Amino acid sequence: MSIPPTIVPAPIDADDDGHGGPSGPERRAEVTRRIHAETGIDAAMIARVVDTFYGRVRGDAELGPIFDALIQDWEPHLARMRSFWASVTLKTGSYQGQPMRAHVALPVDARHFDRWLALFEDTVAEVCPPAAAELFLLRARNIAESLELGIAGARGHVLRRGERLPPTV
Secondary structure: OOOOOOOOOOOOOOOOOOOOOOOHHHHHHHHHHHHHHHHOOOHHHHHHHHHHHHHHHHHOOOOHHHHHHHOOOHHHHHHHHHHHHHHHHHOOOOOOOOHHHHHOOOOOOHHHHHHHHHHHHHHHHHHOOHHHHHHHHHHHHHHHHHHHHHHHHHOOOOOOOOOOOOOOO
């Protein structure tokens, strides 16, 4: 099939995604700006949430020993978590890790996820305005559910709706 000589395709711009709107990076930046405007979440708030939360985790009788057994140098971990939460809340795309791989072998069960969420909820309630806390919690709950399902699957358990990861031995 040939194109009639009077119709000439427009040149392809490297920054054009073919949808007539902003390119991928521009679109991502616009989404980040919109979320910030709606919630107030920014890099400083993310750092406060991450640093406060992991301070609580480290001091927690249930979660602290699990994290302390794996993390010797906390600053790189905190930096990675700040990047993760920027990607999760602001859609920055800055985190490029594999969370499931990092968590699948941990000796955790449903009570650990519940404790993690309780500490996280307390942290964002203290550190964030309501709209930001709501977004952080929505994402945290989704992450916890996904990790719990993935870990269960790796252990040979298929969880049905409402079922939880069985206790570790």
